[in-house]
Amino acid sequence: xxxxxxxxxxxxxxxxxxxxCKRLCSTAIASLWCICLSAGDPAWDKESSTxxxxxxxxxxxxxxxxxxxxxxxxxxxxxxxxxxxxxxDRSKFVPERSSNQAFENHPLGIGYGQTISQPFIVALMxxxxxxxxxxxxxxxxxxxxxxxxxAAELVAHVYSIEIxxxxxxxxxxxxxxxxxxxxxxxxxxGWYGWPEEAPFDGILVTAVGSSVPPQLLSQLANGGxxxxxxxxxxxxxxxTVVTRDSAGDLSTRNVLPVRFVPMxxxxxxxxxx
Numbered sequence: 518x519x520x521x522x523x524x525x526x527x528x529x530x531x532x533x534x535x536x537x538c539k540r541l542c543s544t545a546i547a548s549l550w551c552i553c554l555s556a557g558d559p560a561w562d563k564e565s566s567t568x569x570x571x572x573x574x575x576x577x578x579x580x581x582x583x584x585x586x587x588x589x590x591x592x593x594x595x596x597x598x599x600x601x602x603x604x605x606d607r608s609k610f611v612p613e614r615s616s617n618q619a620f621e622n623h624p625l626g627i628g629y630g631q632t633i634s635q636p637f638i639v640a641l642m643x644x645x646x647x648x649x650x651x652x653x654x655x656x657x658x659x660x661x662x663x664x665x666x667x668a669a670e671l672v673a674h675v676y677s678i679e680i681x682x683x684x685x686x687x688x689x690x691x692x693x694x695x696x697x698x699x700x701x702x703x704x705x706x707g708w709y710g711w712p713e714e715a716p717f718d719g720i721l722v723t724a725v726g727s728s729v730p731p732q733l734l735s736q737l738a739n740g741g742x743x744x745x746x747x748x749x750x751x752x753x754x755x756x757t758v759v760t761r762d763s764a765g766d767l768s769t770r771n772v773l774p775v776r777f778v779p780m781x782x783x784x785x786x787x788x789x790x
Contacts, residue, residue, distance in 0.1 A: 657707030658723035662688035
């Protein structure tokens with residue numbers, strides 16, 4: 518019986534396995550050592566914390582969508598919108614004093630009597646406008662630029678108007694520093710829109726008014742949607758979707774009770790006169 522060759526073969530395999538095992542163990546120990554070193558690095562800890570907080574925020578958005586679906590008829594925010602939100606670090610759009618609350622699902626003050634909207638509301642409005650890769654979107658109320666950044670992840674170009682010069686300038690610098698080349702911002706009265714760049718495939722209005730400005734309706738393309746809170750600045754408000762169909766006819770749907778800061782400027786004042 519030829520047992521010796523079998524034994525030799527076994528010995529060779531055993532030796533090879535031993536060397537492989539040593540290499541794997543060495544690699545594993547080195548990897549574990551790197552992980553341990555990284556875990557003690559403040560930059561690593563901050564990045565890991567941001568990822569975890571972002572995950573929590575996305576879960577809160579999805580939960581809010583389910584809980585409000587009887588109003589909105591939206592039980593899930595679209596995957597592209599959630600992916601866009603996951604790419605945009607909200608902490609870069611809030612004052613430093615509020616950075617520890619940046620990923621919480623509620624609005625935050627950004628100065629000048631303005632706010633950055635609740636993440637769920639940003640997600641819902643973006644979902645409702647139904648952004649497509651080739652679209653051109655108009656935003657009224659740039660604020661810190663957060664909504665514009667998310668929209669810019671999804672469409673060809675975003676045009677955003679902010680009535681507070683300081684906010685407009687800081688948002689423009691922030692978006693440029695983050696590499697957004699498809700966002701245009703100007704200081705002005707959003708009531709009148711941006712007629713030079715019209716028509717728009719979608720319009721997002723982030724301040725409440727008693728009615729939709731007729732200038733904005735005239736700048737909405739056929740097949741487009743306008744999302745805006747309507748109501749009293751100090752009373753009831755409803756997030757509203759205005760759709761212009763392919764024939765140019767308009768239809769309106771109330772979506773959800775909300776709370777937004779009021780529109781300001783000459784346009785809204787003429788309406789009150």
